[in-house]
Amino acid sequence: MHAQTPQQQPSQVIGACPHDCPDTCSFITTVEEGRAVRVQGNPAHAHTGGVLCAKVSKYAERSHHPERLLTPLKRSGPKGSGCFTPVSWDEALSDIAARLAAIARKNPQAILPYSYAGTMGLVQGESMDRRFFHQLGASLLDRTICSSAGSTALSLTYGGKFGMHVQHFAESRLILIWGSNSIGSNLHFWRHAQEAKRQGAKLICIDPRKSETADKCHVHLQLLPGTDAALALGLMHELIVHDWLDHDYLQHYTLGWEQLRARALEWPPERAAGVCGLEAAQIRALAHDYAHMQPAAIRLNYGVQRTRGGGNAVRAIACLPALTGAWRHRAGGLLLSCSSHVPAQRAHLQMPELLGQRRPRTINMSTIGDALLHAGNAHGPEPFGPRIEAVVVYNSNPVAVAPESAKVVQGFAREDLFTVVMEHFMTDTADLADYVLPATTQLEHWDIHGSYGHTDVLLNRPAIAPQGQARSNARIFRDLAAHMAAHNGAFAATHFQTPDEQLCREAMDASRVDFELLLSQGHASLDLPEAPFAQGEFATPSGRCEFASSVLAAQGQDPLPDYLPNYETGASDARYPLAMISPPARNFLNSSFVNVQSLRNIEGRPLIELHPEDAAERGVSEGDLVRVFNQRGSYECAATLNGRARKGVVNGLGIWWRKMGHNGTNVNELTHQQLTDMGNGPSFYDCAVQVEALVA
Numbered sequence: 001m002h003a004q005t006p007q008q009q010p011s012q013v014i015g016a017c018p019h020d021c022p023d024t025c026s027f028i029t030t031v032e033e034g035r036a037v038r039v040q041g042n043p044a045h046a047h048t049g050g051v052l053c054a055k056v057s058k059y060a061e062r063s064h065h066p067e068r069l070l071t072p073l074k075r076s077g078p079k080g081s082g083c084f085t086p087v088s089w090d091e092a093l094s095d096i097a098a099r100l101a102a103i104a105r106k107n108p109q110a111i112l113p114y115s116y117a118g119t120m121g122l123v124q125g126e127s128m129d130r131r132f133f134h135q136l137g138a139s140l141l142d143r144t145i146c147s148s149a150g151s152t153a154l155s156l157t158y159g160g161k162f163g164m165h166v167q168h169f170a171e172s173r174l175i176l177i178w179g180s181n182s183i184g185s186n187l188h189f190w191r192h193a194q195e196a197k198r199q200g201a202k203l204i205c206i207d208p209r210k211s212e213t214a215d216k217c218h219v220h221l222q223l224l225p226g227t228d229a230a231l232a233l234g235l236m237h238e239l240i241v242h243d244w245l246d247h248d249y250l251q252h253y254t255l256g257w258e259q260l261r262a263r264a265l266e267w268p269p270e271r272a273a274g275v276c277g278l279e280a281a282q283i284r285a286l287a288h289d290y291a292h293m294q295p296a297a298i299r300l301n302y303g304v305q306r307t308r309g310g311g312n313a314v315r316a317i318a319c320l321p322a323l324t325g326a327w328r329h330r331a332g333g334l335l336l337s338c339s340s341h342v343p344a345q346r347a348h349l350q351m352p353e354l355l356g357q358r359r360p361r362t363i364n365m366s367t368i369g370d371a372l373l374h375a376g377n378a379h380g381p382e383p384f385g386p387r388i389e390a391v392v393v394y395n396s397n398p399v400a401v402a403p404e405s406a407k408v409v410q411g412f413a414r415e416d417l418f419t420v421v422m423e424h425f426m427t428d429t430a431d432l433a434d435y436v437l438p439a440t441t442q443l444e445h446w447d448i449h450g451s452y453g454h455t456d457v458l459l460n461r462p463a464i465a466p467q468g469q470a471r472s473n474a475r476i477f478r479d480l481a482a483h484m485a486a487h488n489g490a491f492a493a494t495h496f497q498t499p500d501e502q503l504c505r506e507a508m509d510a511s512r513v514d515f516e517l518l519l520s521q522g523h524a525s526l527d528l529p530e531a532p533f534a535q536g537e538f539a540t541p542s543g544r545c546e547f548a549s550s551v552l553a554a555q556g557q558d559p560l561p562d563y564l565p566n567y568e569t570g571a572s573d574a575r576y577p578l579a580m581i582s583p584p585a586r587n588f589l590n591s592s593f594v595n596v597q598s599l600r601n602i603e604g605r606p607l608i609e610l611h612p613e614d615a616a617e618r619g620v621s622e623g624d625l626v627r628v629f630n631q632r633g634s635y636e637c638a639a640t641l642n643g644r645a646r647k648g649v650v651n652g653l654g655i656w657w658r659k660m661g662h663n664g665t666n667v668n669e670l671t672h673q674q675l676t677d678m679g680n681g682p683s684f685y686d687c688a689v690q691v692e693a694l695v696a
């Protein structure tokens, strides 16, 4: 055995999982000879409890993947031909700066940033990038693709994204797991739910799919997609007629009770059951449990808000714990997101003041297909402004994840569109770029993270050197600013030079988060009350839980939650009689990890789950290839009759890369760009299709 130099000693570095997942785990990377050999859960971080999900356990495999992008690439053939030539950073950045500067001279709003939560880090996700685009005066992006309906609804009701502490679910007597496949997408919450179950709690899953989580709950209410508001109103009806109410809580801490009462009384369980495709007795039983098994907690997740009425559904469900006073106990109440607790210094990181007097238009990321295809106008009845001439994509893979892919692809395929994609891999979006810039992974850069599923703050230290010539997002924007300075002196300012580690130091309110503690142990807990709304203290304008929203009323909208039917149901168009939802695959994270072989082996191949009767009507047997289609497009995949689909509903799992699909498409070939009732979000799970056997 040869002697090791100090650098060759295995070392362990504390980091944070960057993914868009409510768990925000603390992880430890073991490094040997400059390579990450293992990524494991940090046992010292209570929420992580030493456990990572299967996906991120493969993070070393992902980071050292043989197909990692290691040099800047410049397109050398027609768009989408896959022909790229390696170029130096200097050449790439000079050319990109010149192209963007030329567009900006005409109208900077023709430039659009496109990013989401490929990393949730404040530094690599929303700092130098925003400074850069603010200085440029580029179009703003409304980042709606995941959670905006639910977030808006929660904020209207509670005044922000606040909720129960996740660890207190372990003490609940009843847990409603509503629109969440927790085992797949919120594993560390599930550990607390399991603990509660061991202590005798009852677990009830509310989900159109018989998910892995539904399998483990005592009761599964398999309602039709997009009918949750009707269910919540039916529950309220029962709470009211039996007087299972906390009148003191209602009187002191809520707004609009009399109005909500009148609305809920329009929803006897029979009516709600008819809408939801459930039995009235199931709704009665749920209401009885909810009133009598206290403390009662609701783990709501974003799966519930991806239909036309998703915002109203979240508002209706969010009212429930105020009716029964469940909030009085720390193990009662609701958790959708608690991200408003994070003391992030966003204005400091993003510097919107760099816009000066300019007020650029905002483009909704959920309708990127339509936006890219818009010819542009400045003066129409609905002014769109200039045609989009350049897009800079980072932390996102819109060609795979955005709805109505045919239009998204057509948009990104425009020969006259200048597209820069910063990525780890050659994704479907990178395939259509003019420049592809290699980005570092979480193992290679600094970052700092809040969470939307717990109330700790985490620091991520780099464990290994950047692979190849990869650079962090923040560094790429710093370097691009330096090249832009040749065209516009404002980019020479020192706020375009702040290093990543310094941005981490400045990202959080220092009076709330001790950075030295983060440096030493990687995580720090926020000091917060045990039960957020035990004594009211909602962050709404009225200080109350707003059943009737003063904000909605001021906008001339219905101030109360209501049931809004889906845009598309299996009944709305005879040609497309099946409702399709497309929830996450357990071993992928949106479209990330699809290219990690060990995880793809577990998922197998693109598939839909079909009810055996729907399959029989179409002559489809287990494992057959099928064509799922509607007026927007067609997606070929395998069908499974595994018992997880309800009759009339198809489950298209996961966001496969299009190029790995059977006919080069994925499930978003079928989804549409109509928006949710609140927050301008996408309605991915509000989609009607037909299925037919594919004749080979």
Ligand SMILES: Nc1nc2c(c(=O)[nH]1)N[C@H]1C(S)=C(S)[C@@H](COP(=O)(O)OP(=O)(O)OC[C@H]3O[C@@H](n4cnc5c(=O)[nH]c(N)nc54)[C@H](O)[C@@H]3O)O[C@H]1N2
Residues within 6 Å of the ligand: 020, 021, 022, 146, 147, 178, 179, 180, 181, 182, 184, 185, 186, 206, 207, 208, 209, 211, 224, 225, 226, 227, 228, 301, 302, 303, 304, 305, 307, 581, 583, 584, 585, 586, 587, 588, 589, 590, 685
């Ligand atoms: N393994 C894995 N984990 C993930 C992700 C992933 O892709 N894979 N994605 C991450 C992201 S981006 C997010 S936003 C979060 C949360 O993402 P969510 O979308 O909340 O993810 P899930 O918890 O899988 O839950 C969605 C569940 O809602 C159900 N559902 C669909 N339509 C309806 C409906 O109308 N009503 C009700 N009640 N339920 C419905 C689906 O069947 C599914 O079981 O998860 C994150 N975690």
Ligand SMILES: Nc1nc2c(c(=O)[nH]1)N[C@H]1C(S)=C(S)[C@@H](COP(=O)(O)OP(=O)(O)OC[C@H]3O[C@@H](n4cnc5c(=O)[nH]c(N)nc54)[C@H](O)[C@@H]3O)O[C@H]1N2
Residues within 6 Å of the ligand: 020, 115, 116, 117, 118, 119, 124, 145, 146, 147, 394, 395, 396, 397, 398, 401, 402, 422, 423, 424, 425, 427, 439, 440, 441, 442, 473, 582, 583, 584, 589, 590, 591, 592, 655, 667, 668, 671, 684
């Ligand atoms: N049909 C259907 N569509 C959906 C959903 C659904 O349930 N059904 N879910 C929706 C939801 S909830 C969400 S959140 C969106 C998610 O959509 P996206 O935010 O686009 O998420 P990902 O598909 O994971 O793509 C993230 C990309 O960022 C890259 N990335 C990661 N870290 C970095 C980094 O540090 N730098 C750079 N430059 N790149 C990085 C990854 O390699 C990956 O390709 O998809 C939505 N689309």
Ligand code: SF4
Residues within 6 Å of the ligand: 017, 018, 019, 021, 022, 023, 024, 025, 052, 053, 054, 055, 056, 057, 187, 188, 589
């Ligand atoms: S994806 Fe979620 S569960 Fe998996 S390691 Fe990251 S934070 Fe933890």
Ligand SMILES: [Mo]
Residues within 6 Å of the ligand: 020, 145, 146, 147
């Ligand atoms: Mo998401």
